Amino acid sequence: MENIKEQLEAAYLAKSVIATLGLKDRSILLNGIADSLELNINTILLENEKDVTQLDIHDPRYDRLKLTDERISAIANSIRSVSFLPDPIGVTYLKRTLDNGLIIEKKSVPLGVVGVIYEARPNVTIDVAALCIQSGNVCLLRGGTDAWYTNSFLVQLIRDVLVNHSINPNVVQLLPTDRSLVEELLMATAYVDIIIPRGSQSLIDFVRKHAKVPVIETGAGVCHTFIEESADLDMAARIVANAKISRPSVCNALDTVLIDSKVAQPFVEKIIPAFLEAKVEVFADSLLFNYFKELDYPYLTAAVETDFGREYLSLKCSMRVVDNFEEALKHIAKYSSKHSECIVSTNPESITTFMNVVDAAAVYTNASTRFTDGGEFGLGAEIGISTQKLHARGPFALEKLVTEKWFVSGTGQIR
Numbered sequence: 001m002e003n004i005k006e007q008l009e010a011a012y013l014a015k016s017v018i019a020t021l022g023l024k025d026r027s028i029l030l031n032g033i034a035d036s037l038e039l040n041i042n043t044i045l046l047e048n049e050k051d052v053t054q055l056d057i058h059d060p061r062y063d064r065l066k067l068t069d070e071r072i073s074a075i076a077n078s079i080r081s082v083s084f085l086p087d088p089i090g091v092t093y094l095k096r097t098l099d100n101g102l103i104i105e106k107k108s109v110p111l112g113v114v115g116v117i118y119e120a121r122p123n124v125t126i127d128v129a130a131l132c133i134q135s136g137n138v139c140l141l142r143g144g145t146d147a148w149y150t151n152s153f154l155v156q157l158i159r160d161v162l163v164n165h166s167i168n169p170n171v172v173q174l175l176p177t178d179r180s181l182v183e184e185l186l187m188a189t190a191y192v193d194i195i196i197p198r199g200s201q202s203l204i205d206f207v208r209k210h211a212k213v214p215v216i217e218t219g220a221g222v223c224h225t226f227i228e229e230s231a232d233l234d235m236a237a238r239i240v241a242n243a244k245i246s247r248p249s250v251c252n253a254l255d256t257v258l259i260d261s262k263v264a265q266p267f268v269e270k271i272i273p274a275f276l277e278a279k280v281e282v283f284a285d286s287l288l289f290n291y292f293k294e295l296d297y298p299y300l301t302a303a304v305e306t307d308f309g310r311e312y313l314s315l316k317c318s319m320r321v322v323d324n325f326e327e328a329l330k331h332i333a334k335y336s337s338k339h340s341e342c343i344v345s346t347n348p349e350s351i352t353t354f355m356n357v358v359d360a361a362a363v364y365t366n367a368s369t370r371f372t373d374g375g376e377f378g379l380g381a382e383i384g385i386s387t388q389k390l391h392a393r394g395p396f397a398l399e400k401l402v403t404e405k406w407f408v409s410g411t412g413q414i415r
Contacts, residue, residue, distance in 0.1 A: 112193035218384025221251030
């Protein structure tokens with residue numbers, strides 16, 4: 001395929017179709033997509049297997065790519081939950097009448113054509129399409145080659161639902177995976193209103209470097225949990241185990257554990273059973289290396305500097321002892337990707353300082369970073385976790401897929 005101009009033009013023309021649909025009609029489409037997902041589970045799994053079999057089971061992309069009955073049902077339920085959310089379109093942020101009689105209103109309107117570039121996450125295909133439809137936007141989906149069969153079937157399923165409801169199917173399109181065409185999307189200022197990259201830091205950096213279309217980043221997650229000296233160590237062990245083990249291939253999973261030197265040895269004793277069972281590979285600083293070694297922990301490597309600030313996306317994590325609270329803050333400031341950061345503590349002063357000072361989209365006290373998720377936050381679904389500060393920060397969901405527009409009504413006023 002030489003270019004994607006036809007698809008770009010088709011998306012631009014479809015803007016007026018989806019933007020004029022009422023909330024009821026948009027919600028009907030979402031529920032139709034959810035029903036179709038559940039009716040086609042077996043076929044989805046067959047298409048997904050074509051993709052999954054091309055990856056090594058130990059590849060971090062494997063878990064992100066693989067679908068199951070339960071995961072498909074969860075995706076369908078998240079779409080239904082989006083259909084019940086308040087309408088993000090037409091919200092009046094401000095209304096006033098000027099002295100000259102002009103009526104000024106500021107309202108929410110769709111962004112327009114949203115291009116999303118992502119990797120081996122077929123759930124993103126459905127989440128993005130559903131969120132864009134419900135917010136009155138057109139979406140151009142550029143998934144990775146690893147998920148081509150799954151994504152192709154899912155997008156066709158969505159387009160069939162649109163056609164069945166007499167809606168232009170170009171509201172949702174899947175772009176080719178040819179890398180030579182990505183820059184055409186990034187340069188398409190005449191057709192595309194916003195680009196959202198979701199995936200590795202290298203993907204995000206590439207988009208940022210080459211895009212002329214405005215970009216909203218959904219960044220990589222380098223997530224820390226700091227075990228402060230006053231922490232309940234049983235609680236700390238449960239939090240760390242959950243944040244690392246429950247689903248290690250996702251961006252809100254734990255990457256680095258920082259432990260106050262006063263509680264380092266007893267914490268290691270608490271965390272070893274869970275880490276042993278899951279076979280977590282630990283990249284430990286010199287002091288922690290000795291503690292783990294004394295307890296015959298088999299999955300152990302001496303940490304080097306590059307093991308900190310690293311997003312593992314697997315059953316691996318780095319661990320470091322800090323001498324005090326201030327040292328923990330400095331480490332997080334240096335290595336954080338500004339995604340999700342946690343303190344485990346019973347000290348109110350430390351908790352307040354941590355929550356206010358740490359610069360991240362989500363900060364936690366005594367809870368797993370695995371909760372940084374649109375569904376868990378009551379937002380239905382998400383496009384990704386934004387780690388930047390303009391327009392959207394944190395779970396990038398329905399409420400942020402709009403922009404502002406000024407409506408000015410007069411009776412013949414001139415200036």
